[in-house]
Amino acid sequence: MEILAFGVTADEEPLLARAFRDHSEGPHEVRCLDVFLSEDTAPIAAGYEIVSSSVNGDLSGRVLRILAAGGTRMVAQRSTGFNNVDLDEARRLGLTVSRVASYSPYSVAEFAWALAMAVNRRIVRASHRTRDFDFRLNGLMGRDMHGRTAGVLGTGRIGEAFTRIAHGFGMNLLGWDLVPNPACVELGMRYVDKGELFAEADLISLHVPLLDSTHHIVDAAALKAMRDDAVLVNSSRGGLIDTEALVTELRAGRFTGVGLDVYEAEAGLFFTDRSLEAVADDTLARLVTFPNVVVTSHQAYYTQDAVGQIIATTVRNVADYMAGRRSENTLVPDAA
Numbered sequence: 222m223e224i225l226a227f228g229v230t231a232d233e234e235p236l237l238a239r240a241f242r243d244h245s246e247g248p249h250e251v252r253c254l255d256v257f258l259s260e261d262t263a264p265i266a267a268g269y270e271i272v273s274s275s276v277n278g279d280l281s282g283r284v285l286r287i288l289a290a291g292g293t294r295m296v297a298q299r300s301t302g303f304n305n306v307d308l309d310e311a312r313r314l315g316l317t318v319s320r321v322a323s324y325s326p327y328s329v330a331e332f333a334w335a336l337a338m339a340v341n342r343r344i345v346r347a348s349h350r351t352r353d354f355d356f357r358l359n360g361l362m363g364r365d366m367h368g369r370t371a372g373v374l375g376t377g378r379i380g381e382a383f384t385r386i387a388h389g390f391g392m393n394l395l396g397w398d399l400v401p402n403p404a405c406v407e408l409g410m411r412y413v414d415k416g417e418l419f420a421e422a423d424l425i426s427l428h429v430p431l432l433d434s435t436h437h438i439v440d441a442a443a444l445k446a447m448r449d450d451a452v453l454v455n456s457s458r459g460g461l462i463d464t465e466a467l468v469t470e471l472r473a474g475r476f477t478g479v480g481l482d483v484y485e486a487e488a489g490l491f492f493t494d495r496s497l498e499a500v501a502d503d504t505l506a507r508l509v510t511f512p513n514v515v516v517t518s519h520q521a522y523y524t525q526d527a528v529g530q531i532i533a534t535t536v537r538n539v540a541d542y543m544a545g546r547r548s549e550n551t552l553v554p555d556a557a
């Protein structure tokens with residue numbers, strides 16, 4: 222069978238092709254497209270029973286209806302989050318929808334640390350300077366992490382991996398979560414209310430999912446509560462931070478550094494090349510001009526290990542669908 226995969230990077234294409242070809246219940250062919258699944262691109266899937274979509278694909282009701290009308294019966298989402306999938310409509314249409322319930326938390330936790338240290342130690346500025354043969358140090362002074370306090374919002378799989386690294390740096394550990402993680406407690410983490418975490422932490426890293434209850438969890442008041450010299454890192458979801466409020470604080474000269482791998486208006490922008498277009502997003506344009514801010518485009522998960530696991534699970538999900546099996550990755554149909 223030939224499967225159609227949307228939103229595949231050139232890095233991923235050979236990995237995906239090999240995984241489908243070599244699978245014990247295969248072989249299957251895969252046609253890879255770099256365009257993302259959307260209302261405009263969904264008609265390409267006509268005649269494909271199985272379609273795979275990337276993290277930023279649009280799986281709204283309208284798109285699912287176009288897919289179903291074209292004969293698609295199964296959608297294999299290549300990400301953990303599924304807030305972009307209209308599950309009710311998928312049920313009504315009788316589609317099977319799968320996701321990748323888990324993959325390497327180290328990919329994201331290590332990247333969050335890369336952002337934290339890049340802004341703390343001014344790595345991007347320093348690199349720009351040396352490329353210009355400007356070898357002065359002025360303005361590049363950072364701070365030791367050892368002995369300082371890390372505040373981790375959300376101590377699930379990624380938050381725990383982030384905490385282990387913070388522990389390795391010799392930091393004091395503050396956590397905030399609905400449920401304390403015993404592994405973090407064992408490392409010495411003290412669970413506090415989020416007001417205390419914002420006020421006390423030298424480094425704040427966000428690892429809660431985006432839900433109604435966590436939307437703009439870092440709002441104007443939270444930002445004001447933070448230390449002027451705090452480092453703030455978001456590698457979870459852009460909607461956790463009120464970006465306009467963040468820009469206001471940055472304009473006032475606050476924060477040692479802010480590292481953002483996600484942005485609340487990233488949909489339709491991140492993962493695409495807009496370098497030759499007029500910039501339409503004033504907030505993002507302002508954000509990237511601050512010398513103490515580093516923005517990356519949702520690449521925290523993008524390691525050989527995590528992408529390999531995502532692909533292997535996606536191929537297994539397709540095999541499960543073909544064999545009529547359900548797994549922890551099956552979103553629709555619901556468990557009997």
Ligand code: NAD
Pocket residue numbers: 301302326329375376377378379380397398399400428429430431432434435456457458482483519520521522523
């Ligand atoms: P997880 O489910 O293991 O952990 C999430 C933690 O948040 C849990 O401990 C949970 O108790 C806590 N939590 C949930 N709702 C909460 C609430 N309302 N208030 C307080 N705590 C709450 O998830 P994970 O694998 O650690 O992933 C965390 C997030 O990282 C994901 O939701 C996703 O948004 C993000 N992520 C980003 C990338 C990237 O490439 N940037 C990749 C993967 C995941």
